[in-house]
């Protein structure tokens with residue numbers, strides 16, 4: 550039995566991701582009130598896995614998740630072990646009988662507001678927007694009479710006795726949110742040939758070429774990057790760290806070499822996991838960068854002293 554924490558309450562997109570990832574355990578999963586609470590439950594051993602939102606194809610990364618992951622210090626053993634993609638659709642949910650013209654307060658998750666901004670500006674220009682911890686928490690609060698409407702997943706309506714006033718309120722159809730499954734104790738799943746590694750690198754400030762040097766660690770080893778994002782460290786204006794998704798696995802020689810290069814040249818490196826890609830796209834490994842090429846080169850170096 551795998552005990553899972555997810556960003557709750559019931560009816561979030563994160564719950565959908567949990568059902569997709571572990572259908573057999575999802576019914577018993579714990580709906581955490583926030584992303585930090587889900588990750589804290591994992592760190593404290595109260596659950597075996599935590600499912601949290603990571604980034605969205607329209608609005609980008611989820612700051613609460615990135616921040617909570619970094620709070621683990623140098624290495625608390627928390628690892629991303631899987632990713633799940635969920636297509637997100639939004640409805641405007643209300644209590645039965647509420648008309649659109651009666652709506653003066655709308656609640657939702659900030660990422661959901663960002664994805665329905667144009668619709669809300671056009672159709673509810675004077676309504677007050679209230680951020681909540683999740684879309685389902687917003688729907689629950691509407692059910693409790695705290696707000697008039699919630700922007701949430703269509704499926705959240707049933708859980709809280711609501712009905713859709715309007716369906717499909719997203720500004721862009723086909724948006725996808727990427728969720729990650731976290732586990733503790735340094736767990737790294739075996740390579741599959743379609744893997745990603747997530748890292749955070751802190752470069753030396755005011756060092757010309759520091760970012761180029763960071764990128765070179767991957768480029769010279771034939772590793773494709775699928776994501777590179779600079780985010781403030783919180784330590785002062787102008788202090789940034791880089792979030793990196795690299796298309797390679799820790800078990801591969803090219804990735805291990807890149808990590809040693811980062812360790813030597815950066816101010817700090819945080820390894821957050823190697824795990825299978827949700828889309829299953831096979832990694833393109835140049836011939837000069839596969840494990841055999843590294844092994845052959847190593848054997849050659851050893852012959853140089855006549856050994």
Ligand SMILES: O=C(O)C(=O)C[C@]1(C(=O)O)C=C[C@@H](O)C=C1
Nearest residue numbers: 561562563602658660683684726
């Ligand atoms: O509030 C939810 O339902 C969530 O699962 C969180 C979340 C997010 O953090 O981006 C997930 C998907 C949507 O993009 C909006 C909200």
